[in-house]
Amino acid sequence: MNDLTHVDGDGRAQMVDVSGKNPTVRIASAKGSLVCLPATLEAVQGGTAPKGAVIATAELAGVMGAKRTADLIPLCHPLPLTKVAVTVELDTALPGFRVVAEARTVGVTGVEMEALTAVSVACLTLFDMLKAIDRTMEITGIRVSSKQGGRSGNWSRE
Numbered sequence: 001m002n003d004l005t006h007v008d009g010d011g012r013a014q015m016v017d018v019s020g021k022n023p024t025v026r027i028a029s030a031k032g033s034l035v036c037l038p039a040t041l042e043a044v045q046g047g048t049a050p051k052g053a054v055i056a057t058a059e060l061a062g063v064m065g066a067k068r069t070a071d072l073i074p075l076c077h078p079l080p081l082t083k084v085a086v087t088v089e090l091d092t093a094l095p096g097f098r099v100v101a102e103a104r105t106v107g108v109t110g111v112e113m114e115a116l117t118a119v120s121v122a123c124l125t126l127f128d129m130l131k132a133i134d135r136t137m138e139i140t141g142i143r144v145s146s147k148q149g150g151r152s153g154n155w156s157r158e
Contacts, residue, residue: 026107027111028111028112029102032139035096041097058097100119110150
């Protein structure tokens with residue numbers, strides 16, 4: 001008996017059949033950070049970053065990334081997302097940016113991958129928009145912080 005859900009009996013990759021599951025409200029949150037130089041934060045705060053509206057662009061890119069998760073991760077199911085919210089906040093203590101995403105759907109499989117993709121793409125967008133002024137940046141700590149719904153119930157890292 002094969003216990004791997006994404007591999008068939010012959011060792012071939014497969015998308016899991018979720019057709020027998022009942023639809024429920026699914027919610028997942030993820031977070032991550034981009035660490036940078038204090039001068040990089042100052043450029044964003046002062047509106048002098050060379051590529052413009054850094055935070056708004058990263059937040060929008062995160063939403064767009066969540067919507068494309070199934071195109072990026074081979075065995076993810078394409079989901080009808082009912083909400084994706086991405087928030088990027090400056091953190092002078094880090095120094096850098098804290099990114100939080102929430103994804104929601106009513107469906108038969110969870111949205112953890114969509115929340116993680118949203119955070120990842122937002123962090124990558126921050127990096128892209130700021131690399132001209134800071135090559136030392138580091139993307140860190142991307143993780144699921146909570147999930148709700150489904151057969152396994154609710155879970156929170158905190």
